[in-house]
Amino acid sequence: MIGVLGPGGIGGMVAGRLAAAGQDVTIVASETTAAQITARGLSFTAPGAPEAVSHPDARTYLTEPVEVLFVAVKATDLLPALQRVPAAVLGNATVVPFLNGVDHLPLLRATYPAANVVAATISVEATRHRPGVVEQVSEMNAVVTTDEAVAELLGKAGIDASTHSDEDTVMWRKLAFLAPFALLTTSANAALGEARDKRGEQLRPLVREAAAAAGTRKADVDADAIEARLRGMPASFRSSMLKDFAAGRQLELDAIAGPVIRALGADNAPATVDTVRTILDARRP
Structure with missing residues (x-):
């Protein structure tokens, strides 16, 4: 089970690719976005590929454990977004933040002390046209992370993922x-x-x-x-x-x-x- 907090351009791209690769995906989002995805599904397009529509479980709060949680919200929205993911529910999951900056890592580790919060960055041109409709604009979609299992998971979903040992x-x-x-x-x-x-x-x-x-x-x-x-x-x-x-x-x-x-x-x-x-x-x- 994979969780995605924040299905905007980046989170929607990650969720869409993982769902298309056969992963069981849960999206955590605002009430409006969760309702739109529940009713209409998640539409994802990328250069040279047909539109893919998946139907992940979309919720306003994480209510069941996941193995990996991708955090893909703006840095300015991080604190309110984390209210949607209780530490008791997340447990010892691997947390993969795709945020700008560096200060979010210690914050996430303090918020989720039992979780494995790993370093990761993503370079991608993706946009959310409206809730549940996401487009990867160019072919670039590179991830670097310290976690080999995360890189393997994303690689199987068509994302160019590599690892580096130094956080x-x-x-x-x-x-x-x-x-x-x-x-x-x-x-x-x-x-x-x-x-x-x-x-x-x-x-x-x-x-x-x-x-x-x-x-x-x-x-x-x-x-x-x-x-x-x-x-x-x-x-x-x-x-x-x-x-x-x-x-x-x-x-x-x-x-x-x-x-x-x-x-x-x-x-x-x-x-x-x-x-x-x-x-x-x-x-x-």
């Missing part, structure tokens, strides 16, 4: 890429190409600060490779934070920029601090 490297490799990408595009209020034109001088210091923060945890992060990747990515790419900014939704600023500033101190992360201030100033009425 900090798993978490900080993604954050050291995501923080510059998200902060640069959101502060420019533009897709990556235009953001590079508008605030390109900030790209290198943002990458260097994120990599330096990773270094405080002895994570294996290559700043040069991250910068080259960001300079070479298609101009049309938009970060999830930019999409939230454009839609007026709450931003994951603390989850994404907070770990960098806390690791280095504000005086040693001037580019990150300046970019966060730019974003916050733009959100003021």
